[in-house]
Amino acid sequence: MKFTIGRAAFTAQLIDVSRAIPSKATIPILTGIKITATKEGITLIGSDAEISIESFLSVQDDSLGLVIEETGSIVVTARIFNDIVRKLPTTKVTIETNEQFILTATSGEAIFSLNGTDGQSYPRLPEIESDRKINLPTVLFKELISQTIFSASNQESRPVLTGVHLMMNEGHITGVATDSHRLSRRQIPVEFTTDQANFEAITIPKKTLNELERIVQDDQMIEMIVTEQQVIFLIDNLTIYSRLLEGNYPDTDRLLPSSHTTEIVLNADQFLHAIDRASLMSHQGKNNVVQLDITDDNIDLSVQGSSLGSANESISAKSTTGEPIKISFNPDYMKDALRSFSGVDINVGFTSSVRPLLISALEKSETPNNELLQLLTPIRTH
Amino acid sequence: MKFTIGRAAFTAQLIDVSRAIPSKATIPILTGIKITATKEGITLIGSDAEISIESFLSVQDDSLGLVIEETGSIVVTARIFNDIVRKLPTTKVTIETNEQFILTATSGEAIFSLNGTDGQSYPRLPEIESDRKINLPTVLFKELISQTIFSASNQESRPVLTGVHLMMNEGHITGVATDSHRLSRRQIPVEFTTDQANFEAITIPKKTLNELERIVQDDQMIEMIVTEQQVIFLIDNLTIYSRLLEGNYPDTDRLLPSSHTTEIVLNADQFLHAIDRASLMSHQGKNNVVQLDITDDNIDLSVQGSSLGSANESISAKSTTGEPIKISFNPDYMKDALRSFSGVDINVGFTSSVRPLLISALEKSETPNNELLQLLTPIRTH
Numbered sequence: 001m002k003f004t005i006g007r008a009a010f011t012a013q014l015i016d017v018s019r020a021i022p023s024k025a026t027i028p029i030l031t032g033i034k035i036t037a038t039k040e041g042i043t044l045i046g047s048d049a050e051i052s053i054e055s056f057l058s059v060q061d062d063s064l065g066l067v068i069e070e071t072g073s074i075v076v077t078a079r080i081f082n083d084i085v086r087k088l089p090t091t092k093v094t095i096e097t098n099e100q101f102i103l104t105a106t107s108g109e110a111i112f113s114l115n116g117t118d119g120q121s122y123p124r125l126p127e128i129e130s131d132r133k134i135n136l137p138t139v140l141f142k143e144l145i146s147q148t149i150f151s152a153s154n155q156e157s158r159p160v161l162t163g164v165h166l167m168m169n170e171g172h173i174t175g176v177a178t179d180s181h182r183l184s185r186r187q188i189p190v191e192f193t194t195d196q197a198n199f200e201a202i203t204i205p206k207k208t209l210n211e212l213e214r215i216v217q218d219d220q221m222i223e224m225i226v227t228e229q230q231v232i233f234l235i236d237n238l239t240i241y242s243r244l245l246e247g248n249y250p251d252t253d254r255l256l257p258s259s260h261t262t263e264i265v266l267n268a269d270q271f272l273h274a275i276d277r278a279s280l281m282s283h284q285g286k287n288n289v290v291q292l293d294i295t296d297d298n299i300d301l302s303v304q305g306s307s308l309g310s311a312n313e314s315i316s317a318k319s320t321t322g323e324p325i326k327i328s329f330n331p332d333y334m335k336d337a338l339r340s341f342s343g344v345d346i347n348v349g350f351t352s353s354v355r356p357l358l359i360s361a362l363e364k365s366e367t368p369n370n371e372l373l374q375l376l377t378p379i380r381t382h
Numbered sequence: 383m384k385f386t387i388g389r390a391a392f393t394a395q396l397i398d399v400s401r402a403i404p405s406k407a408t409i410p411i412l413t414g415i416k417i418t419a420t421k422e423g424i425t426l427i428g429s430d431a432e433i434s435i436e437s438f439l440s441v442q443d444d445s446l447g448l449v450i451e452e453t454g455s456i457v458v459t460a461r462i463f464n465d466i467v468r469k470l471p472t473t474k475v476t477i478e479t480n481e482q483f484i485l486t487a488t489s490g491e492a493i494f495s496l497n498g499t500d501g502q503s504y505p506r507l508p509e510i511e512s513d514r515k516i517n518l519p520t521v522l523f524k525e526l527i528s529q530t531i532f533s534a535s536n537q538e539s540r541p542v543l544t545g546v547h548l549m550m551n552e553g554h555i556t557g558v559a560t561d562s563h564r565l566s567r568r569q570i571p572v573e574f575t576t577d578q579a580n581f582e583a584i585t586i587p588k589k590t591l592n593e594l595e596r597i598v599q600d601d602q603m604i605e606m607i608v609t610e611q612q613v614i615f616l617i618d619n620l621t622i623y624s625r626l627l628e629g630n631y632p633d634t635d636r637l638l639p640s641s642h643t644t645e646i647v648l649n650a651d652q653f654l655h656a657i658d659r660a661s662l663m664s665h666q667g668k669n670n671v672v673q674l675d676i677t678d679d680n681i682d683l684s685v686q687g688s689s690l691g692s693a694n695e696s697i698s699a700k701s702t703t704g705e706p707i708k709i710s711f712n713p714d715y716m717k718d719a720l721r722s723f724s725g726v727d728i729n730v731g732f733t734s735s736v737r738p739l740l741i742s743a744l745e746k747s748e749t750p751n752n753e754l755l756q757l758l759t760p761i762r763t764h
Contacts, residue, residue, distance in 0.1 A: 077690065080662060080663075080666060080690060083662050084659070084662055084663075087655075087658060087659045087662065088659065089655065089656075089659070102691070103691075109695050109696040109697070110656070110659055110693070110694070110695040111693070111694045111695065112659075112662075112663065112691065112692070112693050112694075113691040113692045113693075114690060114691040115689070115690055115691050273469070273471065274471075274492070276469060277466070277469045277470065277471070277492055277494075280462060280465050280466055280469065280494075281462075281466075281494065284462060307497070308459065308462060308496060308497055309484070309485075309494065309495040309496040309497050310494070310495045311492070311493070311494050311495075312492070312493045312494075313491050313492040313493065314491040315491070
């Protein structure tokens with residue numbers, strides 16, 4: 001294998017692909033990056049067995065300055081290879097391998113030799129057979145991820161809850177995540193045919209969606225293909241492969257309260273900042289709990305009983321309707337939920353001090369099937 | 383105690399003083415910040431017993447918006463108090479204490495109560511008796527710190543080597559640091575009378591100089607007072623107290639080679655970048671060693687024998703004089719030394735492959751007593 005490529009473009013692709021590569025792995029070859037040169041271009045692959053990221057650099061893309069002299073493939077340790085390419089002295093780098101699988105990177109007067117492994121020994125990625133590609137609206141899908149992913153569980157005891165559950169319905173996709181203390185639910189409008197969506201629902205691991213959200217730019221297209229055990233995202237020259245989470249996802253719709261005995265309207269950021277301040281004190285105590293006391297438009301927020309001290313604040317709501325209520329909750333969960341509303345006015349609905357509270361935006365979207373809900377289970381303090 | 387103050391200015395002073403405060407301490411009260419209100423203003427004190435930082439906020443400084451209603455003093459846990467003040471909702475904060483040493487911070491509708499301790503129980507700082515203040519040239523003194531401090535030892539077996547040694551001579555101060563593998567030496571011109579400098583030499587702990595360098599702005603004045611066991615730095619409204627390191631500092635002048643058998647001239651940054659690249663490979667092996675091979679103006683830099691691979695680079699020197707030489711050294715020490723020359727052309731002098739090499743700037747300063755030297759002991763590889 002021998003090729004020359006522009007160093008900046010090569011470095012950028014190495015960084016994207018390396019997002020999948022673990023620094024330590026039980027399968028040693030997975031700490032490597034696979035580099036394959038064909039007449040058409042260079043393919044880079046990184047994987048941790050759950051997520052694989054593939055990047056294709058085409059000889060036809062003039063911005064890459066890619067010239068292939070000899071085809072072949074090799075695997076080299078990703079971390080050190082990336083560091084070397086990043087720090088080389090000139091704008092071009094020539095990569096060459098020999099029969100002993102030693103890779104040589106040359107740039108200006110600098111020559112690095114790295115011991116590698118035969119590219120044939122790297123695990124193969126599944127072939128993409130499906131033509132059932134769904135075009136996802138990039139900005140809305142990234143919102144769906146960021147507004148739900150924090151509610152996904154970290155507990156491996158129920159693996160299916162560690163992902164975000166996507167449900168396909170005519171004209172929209174609904175994303176749900178829950179750790180059984182809180183639930184996030186976002187609907188976004190998506191056009192697809194029943195032919196394209198050959199499935200009702202899938203659950204995608206949190207890590208996959210985190211990487212997708214970081215890698216994809218707002219102006220890029222995302223195509224999604226779902227196979228029996230995998231989901232594949234196509235973004236320009238990048239392909240992200242991920243396993244799906246198995247198991248029955250709970251029926252979450254029945255958890256959403258249909259009516260409220262108390263409702264308040266206030267600004268999400270104003271509420272967020274007050275909770276954030278109060279949490280400074282609740283973090284000091286054994287129980288990380290903040291209490292709300294709603295009787296009129298002045299809502300009392302308080303943290304009591306910490307050995308270090310206490311916090312009190314009165315927040316002006318825009319409106320308060322229904323019964324007076326006292327309710328306690330985990331302020332960190334509330335902060336996550338409030339942040340997802342990006343500072344708009346919100347409606348918070350309560351049923352009782354032991355039933356979940358429901359947060360939604362005061363103004364509904366003009367687009368149908370475009371809605372965000374955050375559900376939070378209170379903490380019983382008596 | 384009761385006072386009201388502008389929150390932004392108060393936060394900035396809390397941050398400076400808190401630099402001295404440990405998050406955990408064997409003497410619990412040292413995790414606190416002492417706040418004292420007198421008619422003249424507010425004094426904040428933080429300390430880890432080795433370094434103490436004091437800030438005075440005067441009622442006469444209109445920018446602080448400081449109004450004192452009641453004098454007194456208290457100690458509260460620094461970390462949480464700082465977080466609270468930083469996150470309060472309005473531009474002003476009122477601090478009040480009661481007889482149970484509970485501090486209340488009020489800002490807008492937010493009220494925080496923090497359990498504190500009597501300010502009388504906080505250790506007292508030494509009184510500054512000396513009028514022997516030396517005015518230090520701020521920018522040059524900060525250079526002296528940053529260009530020597532990395533050579534100070536981390537080994538507590540010889541405590542005196544963990545600091546920077548300052549020697550007072552007519553018209554200049556010389557700072558030296560060494561961990562016995564390398565030595566940094568910077569001279570700066572300073573005007574003082576023998577009356578002001580009531581000492582020949584002192585050794586200041588590394589941590590003190592690190593904090594001083596971070597806190598002091600280039601346009602601020604530094605005054606230094608040396609007492610029997612302490613050094614005190616005065617910077618505007620801040621006072622930094624530090625213990626001095628005890629013990630005899632080694633006579634380092636005799637370590638500096640007086641002549642060289644080989645000399646090269648090259649650009650510090652060009653050399654630095656090549657060493658930095660080569661160190662990517664040397665960090666992979668057991669011995670962190672880079673080798674230089676000097677025969678003509680093309681200097682060969684190489685790393686061999688790592689199980690992962692090798693690195694080679696040829697660097698063009700501006701001139702090479704004297705005997706051919708092969709010499710090996712720790713690239714991380716070399717990088718520290720080269721960085722201190724900020725990209726100017728340097729002269730590197732060699733005596734033999736087992737004797738220290740000496741780095742100095744090619745162009746000497748026009749100001750007398752203004753010189754930087756870096757000494758590096760090679761590694762024997764045979």
